[in-house]
Amino acid sequence: MLHNKRFARGYVPGFQKTYLSREVTRAWSIEHPIGDPHGGPAYGERNDPVSAIISIGTLVATGGAVVAGTASLMTGLMFAGAAISLVGNLTGNKTLSKIGMITGLAGGVGALAESAGLFASGTLGETFGYGAGAATGAPAVPLSETVNPAAGADVSGNIVDGAGVVTSPVANPAPVQGVDLGPLSSGPGADLAAGAANPTDLRLAAGTQASPFSSESLMASSSTVAGAPAAPAAPGVDVPSVTNPTDLRLAAGTQTTPMSKPGFFDSLSAGNLGDAASSAWTGVKDLGASWMEMAKKNPAMATMMGNTISSVADVLSGKADATVQALEAQGQLSKAQADKLRFEMEEYKRRVAQQNTNYTTVANPLAKWTPNFQTTSTAQPGQGLVAGAMGR
Amino acid sequence: MAQGLIQAQQPTDSRDDITPETISEGIQIPDEFKQAYEKVVAAGMQMMFSKESNKAAVDLLMKGQGPIAERLGRAIAGLMGTIVKASNNTVPPQVIIPAGVELLAQAADFLRKAGLAQVNNQVIGDAMDVMITTVLQAAKIDVQKVAGFIEQKAGGAQPQMGA
Numbered sequence A: 001m002l003h004n005k006r007f008a009r010g011y012v013p014g015f016q017k018t019y020l021s022r023e024v025t026r027a028w029s030i031e032h033p034i035g036d037p038h039g040g041p042a043y044g045e046r047n048d049p050v051s052a053i054i055s056i057g058t059l060v061a062t063g064g065a066v067v068a069g070t071a072s073l074m075t076g077l078m079f080a081g082a083a084i085s086l087v088g089n090l091t092g093n094k095t096l097s098k099i100g101m102i103t104g105l106a107g108g109v110g111a112l113a114e115s116a117g118l119f120a121s122g123t124l125g126e127t128f129g130y131g132a133g134a135a136t137g138a139p140a141v142p143l144s145e146t147v148n149p150a151a152g153a154d155v156s157g158n159i160v161d162g163a164g165v166v167t168s169p170v171a172n173p174a175p176v177q178g179v180d181l182g183p184l185s186s187g188p189g190a191d192l193a194a195g196a197a198n199p200t201d202l203r204l205a206a207g208t209q210a211s212p213f214s215s216e217s218l219m220a221s222s223s224t225v226a227g228a229p230a231a232p233a234a235p236g237v238d239v240p241s242v243t244n245p246t247d248l249r250l251a252a253g254t255q256t257t258p259m260s261k262p263g264f265f266d267s268l269s270a271g272n273l274g275d276a277a278s279s280a281w282t283g284v285k286d287l288g289a290s291w292m293e294m295a296k297k298n299p300a301m302a303t304m305m306g307n308t309i310s311s312v313a314d315v316l317s318g319k320a321d322a323t324v325q326a327l328e329a330q331g332q333l334s335k336a337q338a339d340k341l342r343f344e345m346e347e348y349k350r351r352v353a354q355q356n357t358n359y360t361t362v363a364n365p366l367a368k369w370t371p372n373f374q375t376t377s378t379a380q381p382g383q384g385l386v387a388g389a390m391g392r
Numbered sequence B: 001m002a003q004g005l006i007q008a009q010q011p012t013d014s015r016d017d018i019t020p021e022t023i024s025e026g027i028q029i030p031d032e033f034k035q036a037y038e039k040v041v042a043a044g045m046q047m048m049f050s051k052e053s054n055k056a057a058v059d060l061l062m063k064g065q066g067p068i069a070e071r072l073g074r075a076i077a078g079l080m081g082t083i084v085k086a087s088n089n090t091v092p093p094q095v096i097i098p099a100g101v102e103l104l105a106q107a108a109d110f111l112r113k114a115g116l117a118q119v120n121n122q123v124i125g126d127a128m129d130v131m132i133t134t135v136l137q138a139a140k141i142d143v144q145k146v147a148g149f150i151e152q153k154a155g156g157a158q159p160q161m162g163a
Helices: A022-028 A056-069 A073-079 A081-093 A096-102 A109-118 A125-127 A133-136 A148-160 A182-186 A215-224 A265-269 A275-279 A281-295 A299-317 A320-329 A329-360 A387-392 B022-026 B033-051 B053-062 B068-086 B093-115 B120-136 B143-155
Strands: none
Touching: A056 B093, A073 A081, A073 A096, A073 B093, A073 B120, A081 A096, A081 B022, A096 B120, A096 B143, A281 B053, A281 B068, A329 B033, A329 B093, B033 B053, B033 B068, B033 B093, B033 B143, B053 B068, B053 B143, B068 B093, B068 B120, B093 B120, B120 B143
């Protein structure tokens, strides 16, 4: 994974800084971004996107950027990540804790999407619905392999492409898969220790397959597929004419078949939110049906649902902006909360009333005791305390 | 992975200090999605708590099968699905999960305060798990793989250089 800063803030002509992934950074034992001999922590530069600890606020901003490119359901996880993580940590729910960690990921969903896209032949890509592997029938790469190996290839490509760096001796581009990090860190050509004080002077091993890899091509291909994370951007993959991610075709004789139906992320990547949303909810028809069934049985509720949801639709489709302004979402929320409070109060009243009812009908033996004051006893001669005492 | 004996015997979190407020504080919605988010949450709350629908919603929730956490999680997922579907798929997918989390917290709080069910932290956690899993599964996303991948990526986290 590379983070090219050329198009980010602070672009200086002549410098094309390339930030390495954490794995590659460790493997190369360097801390500098490649392409800038005066950058890195030694020069007070702390904006390494890979190792930076990103606050939630920053993440949200990152999320906004990600959304602009590849809107996704997963981005929502990032927005709610802190809450999910909190609940996961409090309850010991490991799944929630892990999912919540997405807020702590450098790049957030972008990292996931990028990885899933760059290594689309991996199982994760298929899981996310990018499905290049699934589309081409290529063997799935284990998840662990989707993280590291290809990053090395990217690095080598950027070295070649970087300004003023040593050109790779390798002329023949090769697919990114198969390039291993090993030679980069310990191979004979990886001239890191001797005389390679400047990381821009990195030399690749003679046998290392380096592939020219420009960020421009990556970005171009990303934009070509409307925000898809450039899954097939590696050399050997022909993407210029790709306008639909379902129609990705591999070059070099690789046979591919179009996906029968675009997945959720495919639809999102293609900007077709409608298809994406409908695709997303194919699995919850039953659940949604229960609510709809409930509405059918309850006409008042159906009317309310219609009003409520249609207002949402109007808002989100931009059909009734004027109405939207009048409604004020926060006001609606407050009203709903008031409704909730009202119902809670009613529920409380009902419970109290029920308690009172139970109290009044409780089987209290004293309540049934009816003293008969009509029956009075008359002391007979010789009875009573005095008479009794006298008679003794 | 099989649960270990100790893990399996861990007591459930019977506290009930997870409130809608604490949940809301953890949800950070960018401005561009704020309006959509609030509208979706408002719509969901109206469907759950309005005079016309509350009884039916409670019945739907309370008369379902399985533990309350599962019923709650699936009901909220279904509610989100209903909103998305009924809004002609105009709800941005980015707000689905956050809105679901918020609505789940509100629903759990309601159940707890109304005394309709014993809702503690554990129930909320399990319900949230069910809800998120259901939503992601609907999008054909394996939540376990995602969680594993996130853990893998975050596992290599290291302190900021030079900080």
